Amino acid sequence: MAVRPVYFDYSATTPVDPRVVEKMLPWLYEQFGNPASNSHAWGWEAEEAVEEARAQVARLVGADAREIVWTSGATESDNLAIKGAAQANQARGRHIVTLKTEHKAVLDTCHELERMGFEVTFLDVDGNGILDLDMFREALRPDTILASVMLVNNEIGVIQDIAAIGAICRDRGVIFHVDAAQATGKVEIDLQALPVDLMSFSAHKTYGPKGIGALYVRRKPRVRLQAQMHGGGHERGLRSGTLATHQIVGMGEAFRIAGEEMLAENLRCLALRDRLWAGLSAIPSVYLNGDMERRVAQNLNVSFGYIEGEALLMSLRELAVSSGSACTSASLEPSYVLRALGRDDALAHSSLRLSLGRFTTQDDVDLAIRIINERVNQLRELSPLWEMAQQGIDLNSVQWAAY
């Protein structure tokens, strides 16, 4: 491909910040020691770097460094948190509560636990993507041991009320896990104040490298977890495997920068996002998915009536965007997140997730507005549904063939 498309997919992954790359490089060659080697200087300096990074990650989220466990990413953190807590606490009960709009790393882990004999309740959310607290409270049972609710949704960017959900969990003695992969650097997180027991992090959503993440495991009150990876007993036995010093240093530096620049970056992204929405909301039959107020500044998820999502994506050659949910392509299956919001199938089919970030410019946004306007119009010229709607035909009254 001659010209790369303009990047509007920061929720999928972010580029590694050049400052982070700089910090990582020495740990690949000059300082390659194994942090677990305690008999020589190569190991000592690597261990020191790992511990500094651990402190940097802890500082961004208001945790104690001893509460941070390195993993390969948020998916592994989710697996360790959910399976580990379920298995270690199954004597108290075997019921788990989560949301239908969670990331697959949580949903599929819960399905695996179902196969292992646990019972899982998958809760609906309101039409704006937010969990109803009363519904959550009612879902908890005497045998509920664990709840898992994400802080920021990866498709629609909405922010759940983690403080309130956590308070309910505390009250009922339920362990509370939060997937915060999409939240770091976008939402203030203070684990000293938040009643959260386990929290998953990823580096590559926050301008760090892929392949590294962390799990916060509360010390007071202590959360018991069963390890999922066995071996040399690294990370106090919770996650064996040689620590990837360069990755860890990268995550630490990325989280340090996130802490310093979050406020300014959020303001800048908010202005760009609002400009984008102003330009897209002028298109007829456009719908915003997810609450606009309780949403991170970096996300916009829109549906366009009467055109299909994949055709729209394919037409937006100049833009790197996604339909929101990864890897559901090729099927006729619409986004499960949008379906959980009660969006009808046609709108769930045509959703577009635009996520912006540190390197998005106003020119990028203006280009996106122009291109999307143009292509939506072109596809509508091709769409029999748009023509019918223009003629005032109610599409729900049409007798469609069954498939």
Next chain:
Amino acid sequence: MVGGRQGNMAYSEAVLDHYQNPRNVGGFDQADASVGTGLAGSPAVGEVTRLQIRVDESGIIEDARFKTYGCGCAIASGSLISEWVKGKSLDEALGIRSTDIAQALALPPVKIHCSILAEDAIRAAVRDYRNKHQG
């Protein structure tokens, strides 16, 4: 959809050509006696194709128009059949098989349903025309 490589790389030149330059887009007056209109698919499955044929007095399809709501392969399939049916008798048009469409566009296996939809649209258009001319 990001993971499925639904991007331009995954599709054949034929699909991209029809998708980027769709032929015979539009419609005829549905009430016109010489026009047959076929609607296939549904919004719920994410695909709807409308094919319209204009049939001359000797029973030959002299012109066709289509519109498609659906993915790139569905649009390409609609565009392709709008070309193929032209110059054919109704029975010849009914002889167009989804497998021919899938082959001509080199549709990937997960997109075979698009060619089936196109075949359905031809059948529906011919049926509509014949219904108009019964008795």
